[in-house]
Amino acid sequence: MAYSDKVVDHYENPRNVGTLDKSSAEVGTGLVGAPECGDVMRLQIKVNPETQVIEDAKFKTFGCGSAIASSSLATEWVKGKTVAEALSISNTEIVKELALPPVKIHCSVLAEDAIRAAIGDWKKKNNVAEAEPALAGASA
Amino acid sequence: MTYFEVFGLPPKLQLDTAALEKSFYRLSREFHPDRFASKPAEEQAAATEKSSLLNDAYRTLRDPIRRTEYLLETEGVELEEQSVKATERARAAGEQKKQIVPPDLLEEAFELNMQLEELKMAKAGGDDDPQLRKDLEAAKANFTGLLHASQKQLEAEWTSWDAAVDTGDNGAKDAAKDEMVALLNRRSYLRNLVRDVHAALE
C-alpha cells in the first residue's frame, strides 16, 4: 500500500517516542486500542499545573504505519497547547494532514482517543471535572 | 439474498457444517457453468453469478468467526463505524471515549508488545535472553488459552442468539448481539498477541 510522504516521514522519523513517569501527578497516560485490527497505542502528556499547558508528550504505538504516524503527529500537535485546546483536536484533522485513505481512518481515530484518554487520566489525577467547560480556544 | 438464504437456512449461528458442505456440493453442481454451456447468454451469466454467490456464502458460513461477523453485519452492526461514532460523541461531550476492551487486556497487550520488542532487540544484538524467552512462552500459553476460551464464550452466545430468533425476543437478541460484538473485539487483540508472540519465538 502506498503511504503518503508525510506518513512515511513520521514513520521513519517518529517524533517523541518514549515514556513519561506514569506516577507523576503532572503526567496523564492514555492507553487505547483499535479493536478493528488489535493495535495498541500509549500516549502520555505532561501538563504544567499553573497554566494547564501541555509541556511534553510521548507515545509508543504497536500498530501500522498510519497509527504510528498519527500518534507521532498527535504528540507534536498537543505540545504547547492547553488541555482545553488539545481536546478539540479531531481525527479528521489528522486524516487531512497525513492524507490517510478511508481504510486507515480508524488509525487516526485511535490517536484522537489516545489524546482524550491521556487528558482524562490527567484530569482524574488532579480532580478536574471530566466535562469541565473549556478554558480557551476549544471549538468542539 | 443473504448467505443464509442461499442455503435456505434461518439466520442462526449454530450450524451443522457437514450438512452445509453437502448442500454446497449439491448446489454447486446445479449451477455449474458446464451445464449452461449451450444455454442463452443471460442464463449463463445468471448461473455464473449464482455460483460465485454460493462460493462466497459457503466460505463465510463455514468459518465460525466469519459467520458471526457476517450475521452481525446483516443485523446492521458496523464495528468500525461504531468506533468512529463513539469517538465523535466523546469529542462533542468533551469526555474520553469508553474503550470497548477491558483496560487490563489493553495493559497486558501493551506490556507483551514491549517484551516482544525487547526480545527482538536482544536477538538482533546477537544474544538471547533465556528468562525473557521463558516469560514469553508463558505469555503465549496464556493468550492462546484466552483465545480458545473466547471462542467457547462466543459459542455460548450463539445458543442465546438462536433461541432468541426462535422466540422472536428482540431484547434477548440485542443482548446477544452486544455480547458477540464485545467478544469479537476482544478476540482481535488476543489473535494479534498470539500471532506476534509466536512470530517472535520462532
Ligand code: FES
Ligand atoms: S491498522 Fe490498526 S491502527 Fe492502523
